Amino acid sequence: ILADHKPTKTDDIDKEITQLEKQKERIKKAYMRGIVEMEDFSEDYRLIEEKLEILEQKKSELLNLDNITFTPQQLMADRDIERETMIRLDSLNNIIKTNWESKTKDEKQEFISKFIESVILTKDKNNELHIEKINFRKSYINNVMKFLDKGILDVLVPVEINGKEEFIIGSPNISNEQVQEYLDRLNEFYETKMYQLYEKIDEDTDNIIGEFTPKKDEKIIRIVPISPTEIKTKSIINKEDIETKYGIVTYNPNKPNKKGND
Structure with a gap:
């Protein structure tokens, strides 16, 4: 076999x-x-x-990602553009829901089994089921670590906007060169800017604090921790690396470039 x-x-x-x-x-x-x-x-x-x-x-x-003809950061940019396009067209949730509902029961089970090996459920006194533990497949974890190593793993970063907690997509630490590759790709589609926020840690809460106010018509795409050079140990928030800077990437959906008009 x-x-x-x-x-x-x-x-x-x-x-x-x-x-x-x-x-x-x-x-x-x-x-x-x-x-x-x-x-x-x-x-x-x-x-x-x-x-x-x-x-x-x-x-x-x-x-293997090493065999692809484009860089991981170009892939990350293409993924962001596709997601933002669906969000603007208000089609993201519908597409995901339609794709899921179109699957048969067996297809859904097969899809889930690609990521999850087993689930432990418990039942409370009201006879309601609760998920106690999820055991993910080793192959799935290995692939996640590959994305982390390449600097293209997406995570949701909690931020406060106008006094309300929201979530923005964040990335692992990447180098200045990798950030430039990402921005160059985005700029093929839309007018893109990046604003740098330098690390400031609250001594009481140990939280990282930064302030940013987007300009009119600007939309935040992601938060990118940037290191002067590519680092071996990836971390979404690397408090040990005092040279890490935090970039806020924005784009103007009303100013598409050549590919953004396609």
Whole structure:
């Protein structure tokens, strides 16, 4: 099987992953019907999970970010432009909802199983279920760490705007050169600016404080922690690096450049 040798096509990997997922569903149903014992079920389930882990890892290697012809920061810019376009057209939530609702029950389960290995649920005295713990797949965690290492992992950063808490997309620490690549790509679509906020830590709360007021028609895209040079240890908020600066990236949706008009 493909788990035992290096594959050459992701299509082949996808086919075997699908077969293993179906096999996993069959043994789950057999256990729920009392056809197999708990011990046998656990062992079979474990073996399938191990094979899936190997296949997901090999698929990830074939889709390695190092093989792409554009930089991670260009990818981040394209992703931001696509998201902002859908937000302006008020279509983001509808697109996500439509895509999800168009999936069958099996397709939804398959999608979720790509990221989550297991979930522990508890029931309270009112018979309501609560999520106690989520165990994510190792392959998913590995991919998240790759995005973190490349400086393109998105996180939501809480900020206060006009006295109200909101969330802005933030990035891990990246270098000045990487920021410039990101801005150059954005500027192909819209008039883009970046304002730098220097780190200030509240001695009482240990929170990082910065103030920024966007100009008229400016919309904030993301917060970017910037280091003078690319650092090995990525962190969304790196309090140990006193040279880290924080950039606020904005764009004017009313001033599209050439590609923004396409």
